[in-house]
Amino acid sequence: MPVQWFPGHMARAKRRLAGRLPLVDLVLEVADARVPAASRNPDLGSLAKGRRHLLVLNKSDLADPELTRAWLEAFKAQGTAAAAFSALKEGRKKLIKYIRDAAQRPAPRRVGPVRVLVAGIPNVGKSALINRLVGRRSARVGARPGITRGEQWVRVTGDLELLDTPGLLWPKLTGAEVGFKLAAVGAIRTEVLPVEEVAAWLAGKLQALRPESMAAAYDAGGAEPAAVLECVARRRGLYVSGGRLDLERAAIIMLADFQQGKLGRITLEAPGEEGGPA
Numbered sequence: 001m002p003v004q005w006f007p008g009h010m011a012r013a014k015r016r017l018a019g020r021l022p023l024v025d026l027v028l029e030v031a032d033a034r035v036p037a038a039s040r041n042p043d044l045g046s047l048a049k050g051r052r053h054l055l056v057l058n059k060s061d062l063a064d065p066e067l068t069r070a071w072l073e074a075f076k077a078q079g080t081a082a083a084a085f086s087a088l089k090e091g092r093k094k095l096i097k098y099i100r101d102a103a104q105r106p107a108p109r110r111v112g113p114v115r116v117l118v119a120g121i122p123n124v125g126k127s128a129l130i131n132r133l134v135g136r137r138s139a140r141v142g143a144r145p146g147i148t149r150g151e152q153w154v155r156v157t158g159d160l161e162l163l164d165t166p167g168l169l170w171p172k173l174t175g176a177e178v179g180f181k182l183a184a185v186g187a188i189r190t191e192v193l194p195v196e197e198v199a200a201w202l203a204g205k206l207q208a209l210r211p212e213s214m215a216a217a218y219d220a221g222g223a224e225p226a227a228v229l230e231c232v233a234r235r236r237g238l239y240v241s242g243g244r245l246d247l248e249r250a251a252i253i254m255l256a257d258f259q260q261g262k263l264g265r266i267t268l269e270a271p272g273e274e275g276g277p278a
């Protein structure tokens with residue numbers, strides 16, 4: 001696996017997150033609904049021990065609704081409070097209700113507002129979700145000690161406060177498959193993994209999951225995964241000088257189409273598969 005994380009950055013991010021956790025009541029973990037297992041960091045569980053926890057499968061507008069339901073069931077069976085959300089398409093009321101439900105769970109009633117920290121790997125929509133939650137009506141409630149300078153608590157409702165800066169985690173690359181999934185949804189930059197390799201992997205997945213979309217978008221019906229990028233290039237008229245097909249641009253276009261939902265609402269992993277809850 002050619003992906004490397006810088007140990008120094010990881011350690012710093014982890015320290016920073018660990019320093020904030022004692023200040024919060026609830027950790028709202030954001031993951032990508034298209035890859036609900038691969039986009040989580042398994043260390044968060046032990047880091048946030050003793051805090052209440054809500055897993056939000058964000059970008060659910062891009063995910064397969066049936067598989068999202070199956071994932072929510074699987075997490076519930078595991079004892080993990082989880083909810084599906086779209087920070088772009090849904091309102092804050094729904095999310096606030098999920099947070100209230102999760103915050104009230106096991107702990108005894110406490111005095112004062114529920115304090116929430118949003119955490120997750122890059123690009124899952126932490127900032128979009130915070131913006132959605134906070135909206136324009138919110139008032140800053142002032143810094144509290146122990147937090148990096150510049151961070152603020154923001155009042156979401158009378159009994160709910162949110163730290164305005166999310167806790168950043170890094171993805172856990174437990175195998176090539178996880179790297180490809182994260183690159184396909186855009187959580188890992190394609191500079192890290194070669195774009196053509198990611199697209200070739202995704203082509204295999206999409207031919208299995210959505211052959212009809214692939215046929216309609218790229219005339220790729222029945223094509224072997226290895227030949228899909230050629231179909232994309234031909235359909236879009238992508239050539240390099242000399243008349244050869246431009247497979248690199250084809251790869252970039254297919255990835256963008258997938259990431260923008262143009263091939264349909266697609267989830268790349270199902271519960272029970274390697275890496276996910278049974």
Ligand SMILES: Nc1nc2c(ncn2[C@@H]2O[C@H](COP(=O)(O)OP(=O)(O)OP(=O)(O)O)[C@@H](O)[C@H]2O)c(=O)[nH]1
Pocket residue numbers: 058059060061062085086087088089120121122123124125126127128129168
């Ligand atoms: N379709 C869709 N796109 C979303 C959703 N939430 C976020 N996005 C998009 O995903 C991209 C990343 O969102 P951010 O909110 O910046 O993600 P982040 O987790 O804060 O990323 P980092 O700050 O890099 O860690 C942006 O282009 C958002 O518009 C969602 O629910 N649905």
Ligand SMILES: [Mg+2]
Pocket residue numbers: 126127128
């Ligand atoms: Mg952000």
